[in-house]
Each structure stands twice: as C-alpha cells, then as structure tokens.
Amino acid sequence: MFYFMIALGGATGALGRYGATRLINSYWHHHFPLATMLINVLGCFLMGVAFVVISERIPSLEPYRPLIMVGLLGAFTTFSTFSLEIISLINMQAWLSAASYLLLSCGLGIAGVAAGIALARFV
Numbered sequence: 001m002f003y004f005m006i007a008l009g010g011a012t013g014a015l016g017r018y019g020a021t022r023l024i025n026s027y028w029h030h031h032f033p034l035a036t037m038l039i040n041v042l043g044c045f046l047m048g049v050a051f052v053v054i055s056e057r058i059p060s061l062e063p064y065r066p067l068i069m070v071g072l073l074g075a076f077t078t079f080s081t082f083s084l085e086i087i088s089l090i091n092m093q094a095w096l097s098a099a100s101y102l103l104l105s106c107g108l109g110i111a112g113v114a115a116g117i118a119l120a121r122f123v
Helices: 002-025 034-057 059-076 079-091 095-122
Strands: none
Touching (some): 002 034, 002 059, 034 079, 034 095, 079 095
C-alpha cells in the first residue's frame, strides 16, 4: 500500500506540474523558466504546510505522508528540471538569467517552506 500511495501521489503531482507549466507558459513567452520557478515555490510552500499539518496538527494523517509529501509534492516540484534549465541558460550564456533563476528559486523556495510552516501553525 505504501508504494501504491507514492505512485498515486506521484502521478497526480506530475500531471499537476504539467498542467501548471502549460498554463503559465501560455502567458509567459521569455527564455526565463518562470513556470518551473513558480511551481517549485508553490510546492515548497505546500510542503511546509503539509509538514505542520501532518506532524503537529493532525497526526492521524501520518499514514498519508507518503501520498502527500513524497508522491504528490515530490512529483509536483521540479528541481531536476530546475538544474537542467540552469545548465541550459549557462550554455546559452544567459548568465544573469541563470544566476537570477538560481538565487530566486532557492531563496523563494526556502521562504515558501517557512511561510507554509508559519501559516499552518497560525491557523
């Protein structure tokens, strides 16, 4: 059952990432990978919320941690794609975009987790 929950969450997260990427990219027509960055920040925020809800607020949800945190959010966030896109920007010699993307994604991702934890603990 553990592996099934991860697989189900992973499939759902991957489909969510694909849909969100298509939606964002239909409005964003620049080489800066905004969709991946926004998805990573949202995923980090949701990971923070899920962590507090499962660990502190509603411990009875612990059996669903593999589904939510490992599967769904693990597949929704895209740090492997993030890494590849940084290399692609470097290969295009888009140094400022590569550095901005790296710093903004990491900084906002960490801020997203902290904000998610703070919100989940406040509510």
